[in-house]
Amino acid sequence: VFSHVVRAPEDPILGVTVAYNKDPSPVKLNLGVGAYRTDEGKPLVLNVVRKAEQQLVNDRSRVKEYLPITGLADFNKLSAKLIFGADSPAIQENRVTTVQCLSGTGSLRVGAEFLARHYHQRTICIPQPTWGNHPKVFTLAGLSVKTYRYYDPATRGLNFQGLLEDLGSAPSGAIVLLHACAHNPTGVDPTPQQWENIRQLIRSKGLLPFFDSAYQGFASGSLDSDAQPVRMFVADGGELLVAQSYAKNMGLYGERVGALSIVCRNADVAGRVESQLKLVIRPMYSNPPIHGASIVAVILKDRNLYNEWTIELKAMADRIISMRRQLFDALRARGTPGDWSHIIKQIGMFTFTGLNSEQVAFMTKEYHIYMTYDGRISMAGLSSKTVPHLADAIHAAVTR
Numbered sequence: 001v002f003s004h005v006v007r008a009p010e011d012p013i014l015g016v017t018v019a020y021n022k023d024p025s026p027v028k029l030n031l032g033v034g035a036y037r038t039d040e041g042k043p044l045v046l047n048v049v050r051k052a053e054q055q056l057v058n059d060r061s062r063v064k065e066y067l068p069i070t071g072l073a074d075f076n077k078l079s080a081k082l083i084f085g086a087d088s089p090a091i092q093e094n095r096v097t098t099v100q101c102l103s104g105t106g107s108l109r110v111g112a113e114f115l116a117r118h119y120h121q122r123t124i125c126i127p128q129p130t131w132g133n134h135p136k137v138f139t140l141a142g143l144s145v146k147t148y149r150y151y152d153p154a155t156r157g158l159n160f161q162g163l164l165e166d167l168g169s170a171p172s173g174a175i176v177l178l179h180a181c182a183h184n185p186t187g188v189d190p191t192p193q194q195w196e197n198i199r200q201l202i203r204s205k206g207l208l209p210f211f212d213s214a215y216q217g218f219a220s221g222s223l224d225s226d227a228q229p230v231r232m233f234v235a236d237g238g239e240l241l242v243a244q245s246y247a248k249n250m251g252l253y254g255e256r257v258g259a260l261s262i263v264c265r266n267a268d269v270a271g272r273v274e275s276q277l278k279l280v281i282r283p284m285y286s287n288p289p290i291h292g293a294s295i296v297a298v299i300l301k302d303r304n305l306y307n308e309w310t311i312e313l314k315a316m317a318d319r320i321i322s323m324r325r326q327l328f329d330a331l332r333a334r335g336t337p338g339d340w341s342h343i344i345k346q347i348g349m350f351t352f353t354g355l356n357s358e359q360v361a362f363m364t365k366e367y368h369i370y371m372t373y374d375g376r377i378s379m380a381g382l383s384s385k386t387v388p389h390l391a392d393a394i395h396a397a398v399t400r
């Protein structure tokens with residue numbers, strides 16, 4: 001009965017790892033998926049995560065019962081506080097509902113399913129380009145995806161005018177997906193003043209912001225600074241959604257831990273929204289897993305562990321920034337044609353190199369460097385040892 005099934009292509013991001021794993025070359029380098037590596041090229045479990053796990057193991061009173069449909073209550077409260085700020089008026093007024101979801105993707109999906117059922121406008125405007133999974137998540141949830149201009153290949157920066165024009169002509173009430181910080185894949189973010197202009201436009205047109213916050217702490221190294229765009233939209237009293245992920249900033253990738261928060265008009269609406277979120281979640285996966293959320297709750301609750309976390313987080317962000325500098329210097333030293341200053345100007349985990357798909361294919365074939373076909377490289381996968389190899393490959397690709 002399944003003989004008609006055709007083989008689907010690999011995922012454009014996770015498929016890069018599949019190809020990398022098959023390559024026997026000793027010099028192979030995976031710069032595809034956004035996953036942090038140490039300067040020795042190894043995956044990192046944060047010390048603070050190990051400590052939290054130890055606490056959880058030592059606590060014999062802990063059981064493995066089901067969580068509520070909405071997840072671990074402490075985790076939800078602390079996650080809202082992390083993104084909105086401890087003194088957020090929306091939290092104080094109880095107008096936020098937060099549910100634990102399966103990392104950023106799951107939070108986006110639950111939010112989109114809720115919107116498809118309960119929001120009057122089905123159109124969601126997403127930036128061009130954006131994370132490859134966004135259009136799929138939203139389309140399968142029943143929303144209709146439109147793009148707005150975001151990136152200008154000529155300047156390798158923000159197409160601010162295009163963005164304003166496209167959001168200005170979006171259908172009334174449309175949902176707008178915004179990357180809270182460290183835009184994936186471009187590493188290009190609006191300035192605070194540009195964010196303010198975007199906020200005014202979105203509010204004046206009655207559009208509904210849906211933030212994807214996958215990198216809080218990774219862009220600037222500061223959890224508060226990276227949350228500013230979201231907080232700016234909360235401060236004006238309007239509604240919004242935020243999908244949070246702890247994959248990158250706590251290194252909890254495979255634990256699949258994240259949260260969806262919906263900021264509502266008042267506490268009564270928030271309560272009703274939460275009751276409907278439960279109806280979205282229950283038939284999808286019943287309730288979320290307990291372990292990852294418990295780790296996060298232990299860390300966010302304890303002042304010492306929290307402080308340790310911010311130090312480890314800053315160290316990861318700083319290592320990425322130093323990789324940017326090293327790669328830039330290495331290309332300059334080789335006299336590689338082109339202006340590579342975008343490598344140090346862009347922020348977050350990724351550099352959008354400007355390399356085209358043929359150049360990427362060449363680098364994979366000849367240099368065993370794996371990256372997505374749009375020319376995005378994960379700076380977090382690079383190390384001092386592998387920078388020269390990457391710089392050689394880029395140099396060869398652009399001078400061929």
Ligand code: LMR
Pocket residue numbers: 013014032033034035131133184
């Ligand atoms: C990425 O963009 O590499 C990450 O967000 C991982 C993923 O799930 O695609």
